Amino acid sequence: MLIGITGTPGTGKTSVTKLLEKERFYQVIHLNELIKEEKLYSEVDSERDCVVADMDRVYDRVLELHDRSYPVTIVDSHLSHHIADIVIVLRTDPAILRGRLEKRNYSEEKVKENLEAEALDIILAESVEWCEKVFELDTSGESADNTEKAIMRIIRGLRNGNTEELEEEFRPGSVDWFDYPFD
Numbered sequence: 001m002l003i004g005i006t007g008t009p010g011t012g013k014t015s016v017t018k019l020l021e022k023e024r025f026y027q028v029i030h031l032n033e034l035i036k037e038e039k040l041y042s043e044v045d046s047e048r049d050c051v052v053a054d055m056d057r058v059y060d061r062v063l064e065l066h067d068r069s070y071p072v073t074i075v076d077s078h079l080s081h082h083i084a085d086i087v088i089v090l091r092t093d094p095a096i097l098r099g100r101l102e103k104r105n106y107s108e109e110k111v112k113e114n115l116e117a118e119a120l121d122i123i124l125a126e127s128v129e130w131c132e133k134v135f136e137l138d139t140s141g142e143s144a145d146n147t148e149k150a151i152m153r154i155i156r157g158l159r160n161g162n163t164e165e166l167e168e169e170f171r172p173g174s175v176d177w178f179d180y181p182f183d
């Protein structure tokens, strides 16, 4: 089973998937690292300090790496909803996200761009449009450990084929930061 952990940068995907990796029960593909290591991009956007991933090559590489001896393979990336049919979208209140992104020494423009994407539910909306099953998980005010536990609960439900209650609990649309003041 291939599961994407997606969300705006800073919502905690890497922190949480590193915890999940320690369980040794999951294969975890940290896609952004892979894209950089294997140069799976078509362009370097030096102005925005990022790369433009070549999604066809990325997709093929994930399929190659997908090790079916693991019951679950997790793809960690804000691009994972382009690849997996089942995704967990991590969300963070923009006021909290701002603090996390500022610690990375991002430019104010890049911080605002990401906060706006989070407040406008961009990744959630894409996930709902493209993926079969979407769980929305709010990490605001939660520890990474608790977020990991919630993800493990969702994975357990998926493996047991019993997701009705989880789909209700983590229903897309449960957070609303539309009124976040940007200026």
Ligand SMILES: Nc1ncnc2c1ncn2[C@@H]1O[C@H](COP(=O)(O)OP(=O)(O)OP(=O)(O)O)[C@@H](O)[C@H]1O
Pocket: 007, 008, 009, 010, 011, 012, 013, 014, 015, 016, 032, 077, 078, 100, 139, 140, 141, 142, 143, 144, 145, 147
């Ligand atoms: N509940 C939480 N879950 C995950 N991370 C959290 C949580 N609360 C606080 N954090 C902190 O938020 C930061 C998230 O950074 P992280 O690199 O994991 O985000 P990311 O979503 O993987 O970003 P990127 O897409 O840029 O790789 C870390 O410093 C982490 O310790």
